[in-house]
Amino acid sequence: xxxxxxxxxxxxxxxxxxxxxxxxxxxxxxxxxxxxxxxxxxxxxxxxxxxxxxxxxxxxxxxxxxxxxxxxxxxxxxxxxxxxxxxxxxxxxxxxxxxxxxxxxxxxxxxx
Amino acid sequence: xxxxxxxxxxxxxxxxxxxxxxxxxxxxxxxxxxxxxxxxxxxxxxxxxxxxxxxxxxxxxxxxxxxxxxxxxxxxxxxxxxxxxxxxxxxxxxxxxxxxxxxxxxxxxxxxxxxxxxxxxxxxxxxxxxxxxxxxxxxxxxxxxxxxxxxxxxxxxxxxxxxxxxxxxxxxxxxxxxxxxxxxxxxxxxxxxxxxxxxxxxxxxxxxxxxxxxxxxxxxxxxxxxxxxxxxxxxxxxxxxxxxxxxxxxxxxxxxxxxxxxxxxxxxxxxxxxxxxxxxxxxxxxxxxxxxxxxxxxxxxxxxxxxxxxxxxxxxxxxxxxxxxxxxxxxxxxxxxxxxxxxxxxxxxxxxxxxxxxxxxxxxxxxxxxxxxxxxxxxxxxxxxxxxxxxxxxxxxxxxxxxxxxxxxxxxxxxxxxxxxxxxxxxxxxxxxxxxxxxxxxxxxxxxxxxxxxxxxxxxxxxxxxxxxxxxxxxxxxxxxxxxxxxxxxxxxxxxxxxxxxxxxxxxx
Amino acid sequence: xxxxxxxxxxxxxxxxxxxxxxxxxxxxxxxxxxxxxxxxxxxxxxxxxxxxxxxxxxxxxxxxxxxxxxxxxxxxxxxxxxxxxxxxxxxxxxxxxxxxxxxxxxxxxxxxxxxxxxxxxxxxxxxxxxxxxxxxxxxxxxxxxxxxxxxxxxxxxxxxx
Numbered sequence: 001x002x003x004x005x006x007x008x009x010x011x012x013x014x015x016x017x018x019x020x021x022x023x024x025x026x027x028x029x030x031x032x033x034x035x036x037x038x039x040x041x042x043x044x045x046x047x048x049x050x051x052x053x054x055x056x057x058x059x060x061x062x063x064x065x066x067x068x069x070x071x072x073x074x075x076x077x078x079x080x081x082x083x084x085x086x087x088x089x090x091x092x093x094x095x096x097x098x099x100x101x102x103x104x105x106x107x108x109x110x111x112x
Numbered sequence: 113x114x115x116x117x118x119x120x121x122x123x124x125x126x127x128x129x130x131x132x133x134x135x136x137x138x139x140x141x142x143x144x145x146x147x148x149x150x151x152x153x154x155x156x157x158x159x160x161x162x163x164x165x166x167x168x169x170x171x172x173x174x175x176x177x178x179x180x181x182x183x184x185x186x187x188x189x190x191x192x193x194x195x196x197x198x199x200x201x202x203x204x205x206x207x208x209x210x211x212x213x214x215x216x217x218x219x220x221x222x223x224x225x226x227x228x229x230x231x232x233x234x235x236x237x238x239x240x241x242x243x244x245x246x247x248x249x250x251x252x253x254x255x256x257x258x259x260x261x262x263x264x265x266x267x268x269x270x271x272x273x274x275x276x277x278x279x280x281x282x283x284x285x286x287x288x289x290x291x292x293x294x295x296x297x298x299x300x301x302x303x304x305x306x307x308x309x310x311x312x313x314x315x316x317x318x319x320x321x322x323x324x325x326x327x328x329x330x331x332x333x334x335x336x337x338x339x340x341x342x343x344x345x346x347x348x349x350x351x352x353x354x355x356x357x358x359x360x361x362x363x364x365x366x367x368x369x370x371x372x373x374x375x376x377x378x379x380x381x382x383x384x385x386x387x388x389x390x391x392x393x394x395x396x397x398x399x400x401x402x403x404x405x406x407x408x409x410x411x412x413x414x415x416x417x418x419x420x421x422x423x424x425x426x427x428x429x430x431x432x433x434x435x436x437x438x439x440x441x442x443x444x445x446x447x448x449x450x451x452x453x454x455x456x457x458x459x460x461x462x463x464x465x466x467x468x469x470x471x472x473x474x475x476x477x478x479x480x481x482x483x484x485x486x487x488x489x490x491x492x493x494x495x496x497x498x499x500x501x502x503x504x505x506x507x508x509x510x511x512x513x514x515x516x517x518x519x520x521x522x523x524x525x526x527x528x529x530x531x532x533x534x535x536x537x538x539x540x541x542x543x544x545x546x547x548x549x550x551x552x553x554x555x556x557x558x559x560x561x562x563x564x565x566x567x568x569x570x571x572x573x574x575x576x577x578x579x580x581x582x583x584x585x586x587x588x589x590x591x592x593x594x595x596x597x598x599x600x601x602x603x604x605x606x607x608x609x610x611x612x613x614x615x616x617x618x619x620x621x
Numbered sequence: 622x623x624x625x626x627x628x629x630x631x632x633x634x635x636x637x638x639x640x641x642x643x644x645x646x647x648x649x650x651x652x653x654x655x656x657x658x659x660x661x662x663x664x665x666x667x668x669x670x671x672x673x674x675x676x677x678x679x680x681x682x683x684x685x686x687x688x689x690x691x692x693x694x695x696x697x698x699x700x701x702x703x704x705x706x707x708x709x710x711x712x713x714x715x716x717x718x719x720x721x722x723x724x725x726x727x728x729x730x731x732x733x734x735x736x737x738x739x740x741x742x743x744x745x746x747x748x749x750x751x752x753x754x755x756x757x758x759x760x761x762x763x764x765x766x767x768x769x770x771x772x773x774x775x776x777x778x779x780x781x782x
Contacts, residue, residue, distance in 0.1 A: 013297075020290065026282065033289050040296050047304040055664060060744050071303065074252055078296060080668050081259045085289050087771050088263055092270060092282040094775070099275030121722035125715065132707035135700060178723040 005046035012039030026093040026103045030086060037082040044071045044078065119163040120175040120196035123206055123243045126156045131236035138229035146221040149232045153214040153239070160207045160243075163198050168605050172619045173198035174249070191310040195620060197249035200605035201459070205374045206246040208463055212367045212470045213239040215580045216360035219474050222574040223360055223481060224271075231271060231358075237264040238364055245371050249620060251299040251333075252309045254375065255292060258340065262288040265365055269357040272486075277356040280349075287349045291339040298332030301325055312620035315382040315613065322389070330383060337379075340372035341430050344404040351415075351423030359477025362419075363470035366426055370462050373430065377437050382613045384441070394442025397434050402538065404431030405545040412552050418488045418560070421552065422472060425512070428545060429465045433458045435542060436527045439534055450533040452607065457526030459610070460603045464519045464591065468512040471584035475505045478581060479560065482571050488560065496565035501573060502557075504585045509557055511588045513550035519588045522595030633686030642684035649677045653765070660757035661750035667760025674761075675768035687776045694773055699766040706763030713752050713759065727751035 012035055019032030048068030054061050056069035097103055115122070130152030137145045167173060176193040198206070217235060224231045241261035248254045262285065270281035303309055305325050306317050318326050339346040350369075354362050380397070384390045408428025415421035436458030443451040476488070482498055483491045495502040511518035514525075524546055532539040591598055609616070633639065653674035660666030682690035717724030728751030729737050736748040 017290075020286065029286060033286060033293075036290060036293050040293050040300065043297060043300045044303075047300060057663065058740070058743055058745070060742055062742065064742065070309070071300075074300075074303075076668070077252075077256060081256070081263075084263055085259070085285070088266060089282065089285050089289075090775070091771075092266070092278050092285065095270070095273070095278045096275065096282060099278065118718060118722060121718075125711065125722055129708070129711040129715065132704060132711055135704040136708070176721065178717070178721060178725060180720045180724065 003046075005042060005049070009039050009043045009046070012036070012042065024104050024106050026096065026105060027090070029105070030089045030093060033089065034082060034086050037078070037085075041075045041078055041082075044075045047071050115159065116162055116166055116173075118175070119159050119166075120173055120198045120247050121177060122159050123156055123163070123210070123247060124196075124240050126152055126159070127236045127240035127243065131233045131240065134229055134232045134236065142228060145228055145232060149217055149236065150214075150221065152236065153210070153217045156239070156243070157210050157214050160203070160210045164203045164207045164602075167198055167200050167203045168601060170200060170605055170608065172609075172616070173203075174620055191308065191313050191621065194253055195249040195310055195312075196244075196247045197312075197616075197620065198247055199616065199619075200602075200609040201374070201378070201607075202246050202609075204459075204602050204606045205371055205462070206243050208466050209242040209246060209367050209371055210239065212466050213242065213364050215583060216363045216470070216474065219363075219477070219577055219580045220358070220360040222576050223477055224358065227271070231268070234264045234267045234271075235361070235364070238268065238361075238368065242364070242368050242371050245368070245375060249311055250309050251302065251311060251314070255296050255299060258292050258295065258336075259289075261368055262292065262340075265357075265361070265368065268361040268365075269353055271358050271361065272356075274356070280352040280356040284349050284353050287339065287346065291336040291346070294332045295336035298329040298336075301329040301332075305329075310620070311379065311382060312617045316617045316621060318383050326383070330379070333379060334376055337372045337376040338400065341369040341376070341434075342427055343400050343430055343434055344407050344427065345400070347404065347407065347427045350427055351411075351420045354423035354426060354473075355417055355419045359473050359480070362473040366469050366473070367466045369426075369430065370433070370466055373433055373437075373462065377441070377610060380441060381610050382616065391442045394438050394440070397438030398442060398538075399438075401431040401434030401436075401438055402541060404428060404434060405542060406431075409545045409548045409552070413548065416489065418556055419473075419476060421556065422469070422476070425549060425552070426469055428549065429461075429469060429512070431545075432524065432527060432542065433461050433465065435538070436461065436531070439531060439538070443534070450530045453526055453530035454534075455610065456599060456603045456607045457523055457530055459606050460523035460526060460595075460599060463598070463602070464511075464523045467584060467587055467591070468508060468520050471508045471581065471588070472505075472512060474577075474584070475501070475508055475581060478573055478577050479505070481577070482573055483566065483568060484571055485568075490568075491560055491566065493561070493563040493566045494570075495561040497570040498573070500578075501581075502561040504581055505561065506557055507585050507588065509553040510550075511592070513553050514546045515550065517589075517592045519591035519595070522592060522598075526599075633689065634684050638684050642680050645680065646677055649680075650674055653677075653761075657757055657761035658747075658754070659745075660761075661753045662745040662747070667757040668764050670757075671761040671764025671766075672768055674765045675772065678769040679772050682772065682776045691773055691777050694769065696770060696773060699770045699773070701766075703763050703766035703770065706759045706761070706766060709759035710756055710763065713756050717752070725751040725753065727755075 016032045016036035016039060019035065020029050023029060023032065048071030050065065050067050053065040053067045054063055056066040056072065093103060130149065134145060134149065137148045163173065175196040177196065179193055220231065237260060241257045241264060244257035245254065245261065248257060266281045266285045269284055270277045302314050306314050308314050342350040353365065357365065380393060384393050405428045408424045408431060412421045412424035415424060436454045440451045440455035440458065478501060479491065479494065480486050480488060482501065483494060485491065507518065511520040514520045528539050528543055531542060653670045656665040656673060657667055657670030660670065678694060714723045717726050719726060727734055729735060734748055734751050734754050736746055738749045
């Protein structure tokens with residue numbers, strides 16, 4: 001059975017890929033990469049989902065049915081890493097803009 | 113022994129701690145920083161040697177992080193912790209990676225003149241990423257180490273802060289982060305199906321219930337690793353990056369690409385079940401290797417810039433490894449001498465590729481240091497001013513193009529011989545590629561070193577750089593004269609470790 | 622830091638916003654510290670907590686203008702704090718080497734954070750989980766310093782890097 005989160009995963013990744021492939025602006029490419037990352041994170045979280053379960057922590061809640069903790073740990077790690085990646089790519093885009101005055105990827109400066 | 117017991121963890125932890133602490137050391141002084149970095153890399157290297165010596169006999173180190181007894185992964189049959197595995201193959205790969213990093217690190221103590229603390233923290237992170245990637249026994253840590261590798265190498269590629277180097281770094285970052293995200297997607301699929309992230313656990317269950325989802329996941333993971341190693345459909349970042357990154361960084365980067373090749377084959381040999389599928393996958397990988405050789409060599413022929421040319425040559429060299437090991441995988445039965453030979457030739461070529469190409473990039477770095485220019489097309493007739501450098505450069509060029517009696521010849525001969533058995537055509541194409549490579553490199557040598565004497569002033573090559581280059585040349589000649597020794601000691605146990613996936617799985621679960 | 626290249630110093634926003642930003646400093650810091658300290662009991666931990674505190678830096682930079690803000694916030698200090706966090710984290714992992722790397726040597730011991738974790742529904746006890754709260758603290762420090770550095774550098778467009 002295919003549920004809604006998985007459709008959202010596919011849509012997010014498709015949008016992200018389309019952005020990366022068809023946009024010429026570096027900032028938009030960075031956004032595309034982040035959107036793909038969000039799609040993958042959503043996949044991980046939905047893999048561990050269980051109906052009417054609580055967060056995988058013992059609290060005073062009466063139920064002990066919990067969602068899987070591992071995918072959540074994976075997602076957190078992946079979010080942290082994607083933050084670093086986004087910051088790095090944006091910094092590179094800033095530097096490229098300072099050197100060339102343009103964010104377009106159309107103009108190749110590296111020699112063939 | 114305690115250090116040996118903790119060796120897999122220490123190999124990652126020491127460069128990591130050294131990277132974090134390098135900012136402190138920089139406050140003390142530049143000399144202290146260099147000494148600290150070299151010391152940390154030497155310590156890591158010593159541990160790598162210890163581990164290698166111990167596993168050469170076929171033993172296997174399994175290290176579960178955070179456990180009260182590091183050797184035991186699970187008491188219930190379920191691996192719950194992050195596992196590092198040091199067997200003959202991964203210990204060999206980590207040894208090669210750390211050795212190249214150590215030599216490149218010593219080289220860059222003189223080569224990098226400004227911003228050393230930033231350079232070294234990134235450099236050590238890159239080293240830790242490589243070590244982690246070679247030792248990991250777990251899909252998710254593989255993702256983490258891959259990201260660590262690509263973030264730190266993007267920083268290093270842009271280190272000289274020119275417009276074009278930022279462009280190369282941006283391109284590298286886009287390509288590798290998308291690739292790694294797809295790898296994570298594949299890992300997620302495997303986790304969703306099996307509920308495990310441990311490679312051995314997934315492999316043991318996939319052997320019985322291999323389905324479409326496993327195929328998709330495996331394809332995504334392999335694609336990301338092939339991209340990291342720069343094989344053909346995704347080779348475009350390689351020349352850009354190799355053209356702009358600082359020379360010692362390129363030496364380490366290309367080693368990290370080889371670590372990607374290693375991981376690809378580790379996973380494929382473990383998870384691909386059944387003769388039919390493994391034949392298809394192996395042929396596909398071998399085909400990619402063949403195309404990589406062809407594209408790498410033909411594109412290298414028409415390059416103007418030397419380092420760009422070397423980038424394409426690196427694509428071709430990766431192609432040889434993929435061709436050899438892919439062919440071995442497609443045959444699947446390792447009983448025959450020829451498939452085992454192809455496999456060993458491929459693994460041997462991983463070592464030789466790292467040494468030869470790593471040496472050449474360091475030598476190019478030395479040339480640009482000596483001539484005080486980054487623009488290599490300005491340099492002509494350097495042999496008159498730097499005769500020693502030109503001789504060792506020539507030895508490196510001969511080694512990479514597979515001339516006897518150097519190390520490149522030994523592994524390429526193994527590959528050609530065994531491929532001839534499967535298909536003479538493959539062998540001939542590979543041989544032609546190697547010959548074209550020689551032609552290209554003769555041209556390169558002539559343009560830099562021969563001709564009327566170099567006009568500009570020449571700096572003396574620092575003793576440390578010369579020492580590193582001589583180490584490389586000595587290794588090349590030694591391996592070239594005694595290839596049998598290396599094959600017996602390193603390559604054969606590694607090939608045995610790669611093919612015996614059952615004992616790998618049994619050793620962990 | 623500030624080379625005085627800009628023709629006129631940006632003065633930031635109105636006094637109302639500046640005052641509110643100063644007033645918000647305390648609750649934001651406390652909230653971030655709360656998230657870090659309860660990392661082993663509730664969702665959260667070092668990274669979210671550090672990120673919360675780092676938003677304060679962004680707030681100051683916007684409210685007071687990037688020139689005054691960047692001068693007041695010392696980049697060298699943040700870089701030092703970041704290193705302290707990272708080295709602390711790595712050392713905590715090394716200290717476990719008695720049994721294995723990353724071993725939680727403090728858990729279920731009479732020492733710091735050594736209380737045994739009760740099984741089953743419970744309100745959560747602070748003095749549990751061994752090295753994890755300490756690592757959360759180290760990560761919180763690291764993330765706070767690193768994100769602040771990133772924010773400052775982006776605001777000043779990476780000048781003088």
